[in-house]
Amino acid sequence: MNSTDLSVLKSAVEWLQSGQSVAIATVVQTWGSAPRPVGSWLAIRADGQVAGSVSGGCVEDDLIRRVQTEILTRNTPEMVVYGVTQQEAARFGLPCGGTLRLLVEPKPELAVLEQLLENISSHQITRRSVSLSTGKSTLTLGNRSDEFVCTEQEMQTTYGPRWRMVIIGAGQLSLYTADFALASDFEVIVIDPREEYAEGLNRTDITFSKGMPDDVLLEIGVDSHTAVVALTHDPKLDDMALMEALKSPAFYVGALGSRKNTQKRKERLLEFDVSEEQVEKLHGPVGLYIGALTPPEIAVSILAEVIAVKHGISVPKKV
Structure with missing residues (x-):
């Protein structure tokens, strides 16, 4: 159960x-x-x-x-x-x-x-x-x-929550994604060092960290039951987290961004200590394509893709 x-x-x-x-x-x-x-x-x-x-x-x-x-x-x-x-x-x-x-x-x-x-x-x-x-x-x-x-x-x-989702960023999309993840039986951890976002996050059902995303990922120990989703749209935060997530056993790693920005991100990650095989694990743009436009719709698409990968269902490549 x-x-x-x-x-x-x-x-x-x-x-x-x-x-x-x-x-x-x-x-x-x-x-x-x-x-x-x-x-x-x-x-x-x-x-x-x-x-x-x-x-x-x-x-x-x-x-x-x-x-x-x-x-x-x-x-x-x-x-x-x-x-x-x-x-x-x-x-x-x-x-x-x-x-x-x-x-x-x-x-x-x-x-x-x-x-x-x-x-x-x-x-x-x-x-x-x-x-x-x-x-x-x-x-x-x-x-x-x-x-x-x-x-x-x-x-x-x-x-208990045997599956865990780590969300980078505490913006509106992140909170909708967190809500759907909680409803889907994930433990949710939100990481965002930016004070302007931390002030508005007062939730007892979500674990919140103000640390740097890459440091926090190392501290919590990402395992094969963990999904990492980067949603800040800030390369300084997202890319550092993705570097650690892609090298980890995480069953899902995704990042917000257009196809063009996703390709640029992959090129940046290859310049660091991330292999081409590891970079190819990145799901981007994050979420299944369902024509989503609003934050709640995008959150639904993200959870749909995470759940598909969790159950071993193949998802189409986007880049």
């Missing part, structure tokens, strides 16, 4: 705090064209109220019934499988014979979920381990590279 499931976690915590019985279902394995990915979360209340989804609506009705009549009466997690046969897949609306394996926890621990909610709200990456034999869970420090694990003994899931 990523932090986009924050609303599901909040609902589960609120329901448990009010004394209601709640079960939590997690997608632990899929085959074929199952409609929801591993780690997807669903909270089910004893009266049938739900938050979240594990199948996009295909199996939820049957799962709610099973939770109400069977699972909530138990003390330990239960593995539930849908779509084992073509007939079952058709019955539950799973596309192309898809199969869904769910771990349902009938007695999630309120104290653990409250701590998890606090950690996610403060952008901490947290790993939750659940014992399948007892239902007890523990929280430990997570890592961006953690993988989902489910064995016969334990389920381990990492929660």
